[in-house]
Amino acid sequence: MSTEARAVHFPAADWDGGVHPYRVGHRKLGMWLFIVSDSLTFSALLMGYAYLRASNVWPTPFPFNPSILFATLMTFCLLSSSLTMVFGVSASSRGDKAKARKWILATIFFGVAFLVLHLYEWNHLIHDGLRPFSLPADWVTAFTSTDGRPPSPLFGATFFTITGLHMFHVFTGAIYLSVVAARVNKLKHEDVEISGLYWHFVDLVWMFVFPLIYILSVDVGGHLAK
Amino acid sequence: MSAHAEEHFAGSNKLFVSIWIWLVVLTAIEVFLAYKPMSVVLMLTILMGLSIIKAALIVAYFMHLKFERLSLILTIVPMLVVCICLLFVFFPDSFRAAGMRYQFKEPPPVTTTEEH
Numbered sequence: 001m002s003t004e005a006r007a008v009h010f011p012a013a014d015w016d017g018g019v020h021p022y023r024v025g026h027r028k029l030g031m032w033l034f035i036v037s038d039s040l041t042f043s044a045l046l047m048g049y050a051y052l053r054a055s056n057v058w059p060t061p062f063p064f065n066p067s068i069l070f071a072t073l074m075t076f077c078l079l080s081s082s083l084t085m086v087f088g089v090s091a092s093s094r095g096d097k098a099k100a101r102k103w104i105l106a107t108i109f110f111g112v113a114f115l116v117l118h119l120y121e122w123n124h125l126i127h128d129g130l131r132p133f134s135l136p137a138d139w140v141t142a143f144t145s146t147d148g149r150p151p152s153p154l155f156g157a158t159f160f161t162i163t164g165l166h167m168f169h170v171f172t173g174a175i176y177l178s179v180v181a182a183r184v185n186k187l188k189h190e191d192v193e194i195s196g197l198y199w200h201f202v203d204l205v206w207m208f209v210f211p212l213i214y215i216l217s218v219d220v221g222g223h224l225a226k
Numbered sequence: 227m228s229a230h231a232e233e234h235f236a237g238s239n240k241l242f243v244s245i246w247i248w249l250v251v252l253t254a255i256e257v258f259l260a261y262k263p264m265s266v267v268l269m270l271t272i273l274m275g276l277s278i279i280k281a282a283l284i285v286a287y288f289m290h291l292k293f294e295r296l297s298l299i300l301t302i303v304p305m306l307v308v309c310i311c312l313l314f315v316f317f318p319d320s321f322r323a324a325g326m327r328y329q330f331k332e333p334p335p336v337t338t339t340e341e342h
Contacts, residue, residue, distance in 0.1 A: 014297070021297060022294070022295055022297055022298040022301070023294070023295045023298075024294065024295075024298060029298075032298070032302055036302055036305075036306050039306055039310075040306070040309055040310070043309075043310045043313060044313065047313040047314075047316065050317075050320075051316050051317070051319075051320040052320075054317065054320040054321060054324065055320045055321065055322075055323040055324040055327065056324070056327065068257065068260065072253065072257050075253050076250065076253070079246060079249045079250055079253070080246070082246070082249075082284065082288050083242060083243065083246040083288075085288075086237075086242045086287075086288050087239060087242070089235055090235050090237070090239060090242070092235075093235035129337035130337070131337050133335060134334075134335040134336055134337045135334065135335075135336065135337065136336070136337055137336045137337070137338075140334055140336055149327075150334040151334070152334075153334050153335050189235075193235070193290070196288075196289075197289055197290075200284055200285075200288045200289045201289070203284060203288075204281050204284045204285065204289075207277050207280045207281050207284065208277050208281070210253075210256070211256050211273040211274070211276070211277055212273070214260075215256055215257065215259070215260045215269075215273060216260075216266070216269065216270065216273065218260040218261065220260075220261060220263060
């Protein structure tokens with residue numbers, strides 16, 4: 001208690017030890033540091049995608065149905081799951097464990113809905129013939145530039161890598177939240193809040209993946225329909 | 227440490243719902259923009275602007291960073307922004323590579339499936 005009081009009077013004493021300088025526990029700080037490093041992983045992947053896209057003829061093959069429609073629904077699912085998660089953390093902070101569990105289960109539901117929609121969409125693209133290192137034949141004819149340069153076959157590599165890693169994060173997040181929901185009575189509030197940080201981060205990454213991968217790949221001219 | 231455990235989670239449910247509505251509206255604007263004919267650079271600029279606003283809303287309110295200590299915010303955010311900006315160093319090479327590709331007129335790999 002005396003160290004806390006001293007810290008209030010002399011902010012420099014924050015760094016003398018014996019107090020939490022950031023006023024968060026070490027586990028929460030650890031999750032924040034993990035989120036920072038994971039942000040850099042996704043930044044590097046998206047930057048690699050931008051690098052390839054800027055130096056190639058790039059196909060823009062996504063029709064409204066199913067790709068954009070599904071991706072928008074998936075965004076809605078993730079945003080809603082973030083809202084239910086924040087309700088869960090809020091209930092947990094009031095000590096209402098039963099309500100916290102209910103909201104966390106709702107979060108898992110939206111997360112699983114996201115995964116189901118995403119896998120359906122992946123399946124659709126794979127059926128069309130999209131592979132990590134080759135395009136469907138009709139994409140090549142539709143998106144070859146006017147001076148005869150064919151579209152980059154790396155579209156699938158960037159698409160499956162970035163959305164796949166994100167999907168993996170949603171999947172592990174759903175498992176993580178299941179464990180938290182099952183053990184919510186034994187866990188401290190801060191542990192519930194930490195699981196919320198991870199889930200919101202997964203949502204945050206999608207806020208960049210969705211416009212860069214989906215919105216910028218809309219088949220505006222209807223090239224594939226021709 | 228009991229004082230820490232009792233620490234309340236700032237922000238009302240009403241606030242969180244209004245943040246969610248903002249996020250949904252910004253997403254709808256992005257989808258609407260997708261079908262507006264404009265240059266890729268302009269579209270990219272607008273989309274990234276909207277995405278940064280959305281990310282900031284999520285970090286500030288849902289992830290609660292707005293209500294944390296300034297020292298934590300200053301530890302996490304600026305270095306991340308600097309590191310991400312450093313990745314832009316690759317773009318001059320990307321633009322250079324654009325002129326060096328397509329020197330050979332080989333047909334690109336195409337997926338062959340039984341259906342076709």
